[in-house]
Structure formats: structure tokens, C-alpha cells
Amino acid sequence: MLKMKQMNQDVKFAFLYNPVFRVIATWVWFFVGTALVILIILGVYGSDFVTALEVLGEKRYLAFYIEFVSVGLFPLVITLICKDDPGLYGLSRKGLEKSFLLSSLIVATNFGIGLLAGGPRFQSPAFHLDFPWNIWYVALGIFAYGPLEVFFVMWLITNTDRIFKSGSRILSWGLVLTVIIFAASHIFTSPNAGVRNAFYVGLIFLALGLVYKYTKNSIGPMIAWTLINGQIWFIVKILWT
Template sequence: MKQNKQFTFAYNPLFRVIATWMWWFVGAALTVLIILAIQGVQLASASKVLAGERAYLAVYIEIVSVGLLPLLFTLICRDELAQYGLARQGLAKSLLLSSLFVVVMFGFGYLMTGRLITDSRPTLHLGFPWNLWYALLGIIAWGPLEVFFFVWLVVNTDNIFKSRMRANPWGLIITVLLFALIHILTTNISNAIYTSAIFLVLGLIYKYTRNVVGPMIAWALINGQVWYIARLLF
């Protein structure tokens, strides 16, 4: 592939990976400040707003901090989408294995809590068409986009070691560990372990099938945040 000379640095996998992890924090902080400024809310009240009555606004934080850089790098450098699992090859296996994983997760959740999905947060309320807008945006952001972010990092971390073979574990291992660390810093240890374990399985499915469609759908189905924002539709 012919490189764009103006963005030569953007093709370096080490630069890509470091910049993307750093942007998770920087992008999130900038987005929070912009949201608060637009809403006319003080920084001290950020958690009350973004985790309370206007929690749907957090979808912008997810899109900017998680999805922005991987999408920009992919578009600017014209990466082949197939390397990130967006292809027909392996689709059937990806869907089958991901479906089995979803069944296991739902079964485990039902045995532990008596419900498939447990979320005690109060239902959000928005009028049409904003309820539709934020619900669809949230389903995409906390579902497929988050998995694309993860797989994109796995692939580019593999590229640092100049290997994307199925047997090469480093990209997946490093990404899962950093994913867990950041979730510890932003949420708590139990959530970090739970989420990173799920993404380890989804990453293994991608590694085996070379297809990410199944993991994208699976995460959208088992992610409580997706179900939470989807309640805007009802």
C-alpha cells in the first residue's frame, strides 16, 4: 500500500498504539469538559450529570475516547478492513462461537442473579427523536465500536512484534492487560476482571476465525451498558 507522505508517522504501529491508549484519557477528559461547558454545569457536578439524569451524554465520551483515533488512523492510512476482521472470511465460525459464548454468559447471569441482565440504575427518559438518537448511538458505541477499538489495538500491537499469526499471543495479552488496568482506574477491580475476561474470549474468537463480526454482536448483547441505553426506546 502506498503511504501518504504527509502522515508517515501514522503508519508506525508503536506510535498508533501509544497514541490511542493515551487518547483514551485525554479524549475522555476533553469531551467531559466540552459537555459540561455546553450544559452549563460545573466540573464538581460532572458525575451527577454524566452518571445521573443525563447519563446518555456519556456516549460522546465513548465515541471520542475509544473510537476516534482507531477510525482516523484506519481512514487516513487506508488500512485493509479485513485485517481487523471486517470480512466475509470466517464469518460463520465467528457467529457460531460468539453465539455459544452469549448463551454461556446469559446462562451464568441467570444462575447467579435470576436475570439475564442485571442493572439497578433508573431508566432514562427522553422524548422522540432524541431517545432514538441516543439509543442507537449508544448501542453502536458500547457494542461494535468498543470491540473494533480492542481488536484494532490487538492487531497493531501484533504489528509491533511484526507478527499477526494466530499463535502469536502478545498483541492479545498486552491489550487485555492494559484494558484491565484502565478499567481498574476508571471503574473498579471486579468490573476490570469481568470485562477483561470477556474481551479475552472475544479476542480469542477473533484470533481463531479472523472475523470480528461475531464478537461485535456478542458484546452488544451481553454489555449491560448497551441494555441500559437501549431502554430509552421503551
């Protein structure tokens, strides 16, 4: 009976196993999810679109929900429903040591270049959150802009590789296409940061993606991106404002 139930579940959600559906639907949700959360903010604050953007500017912590919903939620839900092996996306002990080592070199290089350029310049929050909301938003923000964002990219790399049957290559179609689209999306999702930020994100995720493809492990890249992402340092400062 249990086996039959599992088989029925697989048939019912068969389309979720299709890599073409996974990749296209995830990229569509990337933008739809953003719009959906903004609409929810519109409903909560009873404001128009322009006012909602102003609210997001004043209360930047609300953007953490946008990041969580639009970036990580869809791949996470599909992975859980389909019961994908976490190892498919590098969440295992296999290659962990190499992943840590190579990722630490990326972190060291990034900080080294930053110091030579005059030191890191991280923004400070212009708002204050009382306890326990400061803890909640810091935890949510670090998770969304750190490990979850990397999971999103590595998940797309893996499933895009399934489409092009290029999973055995380190510099694969999945890696190249995912990084290009992800980097380009920052021009629209972070217009104030501009093309320069998009290029930076693309370069970093190309390096992290190569580590993932070479080691078959994504834990190192998750930690590395959490450490070098300026948004994370902005989020941590919420605890002291």
C-alpha cells in the same frame, strides 16, 4: 497525477502507519478524549468539574459521547486516513461462520451463568428522553458500547501484534497486552463497578479476542459483546422510560 497525489499523501501521513505511534497515541487518546468531552460538558453547562460529574450522573446519556470519542474515534480516523483494508481488523466474510458459531457459544455461556446466578440484573434509566432524542441516543449508545468498542480492542490487538511481530500466534502479545490494559482501565473509568467488573471485562474480551485471532473475523465478537454488555441493555431501556 493521481498516483503522485496518493504517494504524497502517504509520505505526509507516514507516521500514522507506524504501529508504535498507533498504539501509544490511541491509548493516550483513550484518556485525553475522555477529559476533552468532560471539558466540553463543562463549557456547555457552565459548571465546575464536580458539577459536571453530577450532570453526567443525572444525564448518563451524555456519557455516550465520551465512549464514542475516547474509544472508537481515534482508531476509526486513522483507519480511514490510511485507507486500511477492513479485513485487517476482521471486517470481512472470511471466517464469518466460525466467528458467529464461537461467539454464540460465549453468549450462551454468559447468559447461562447469569441465569444460574439468579438472572440478569440490568439497571433502568432514571431519566426520560423525548422523540427523536431517545432514538438518537439509543443508536449512538449501542454503536459506541457495542461494535465500536470491539473494533477498538481488535484494532489495538492487530497493531500491537505488528510491533511484536506476533500476529501469527493466537494467544499473541497483542491480545494479552491489549486485554490487560483495557480491563485495567475500567478500574479508573468505571470506579463504581470496581475490580470485579474489570476482571469480567478482561475475561470476556480475552475470549472474544481468541475468537478474532482464530477466525480472523471480528463481526461475531461485535455481535456477541453487543448482546452481553449490560450497558447496552440499559441503553435500550431508554426507549421505554
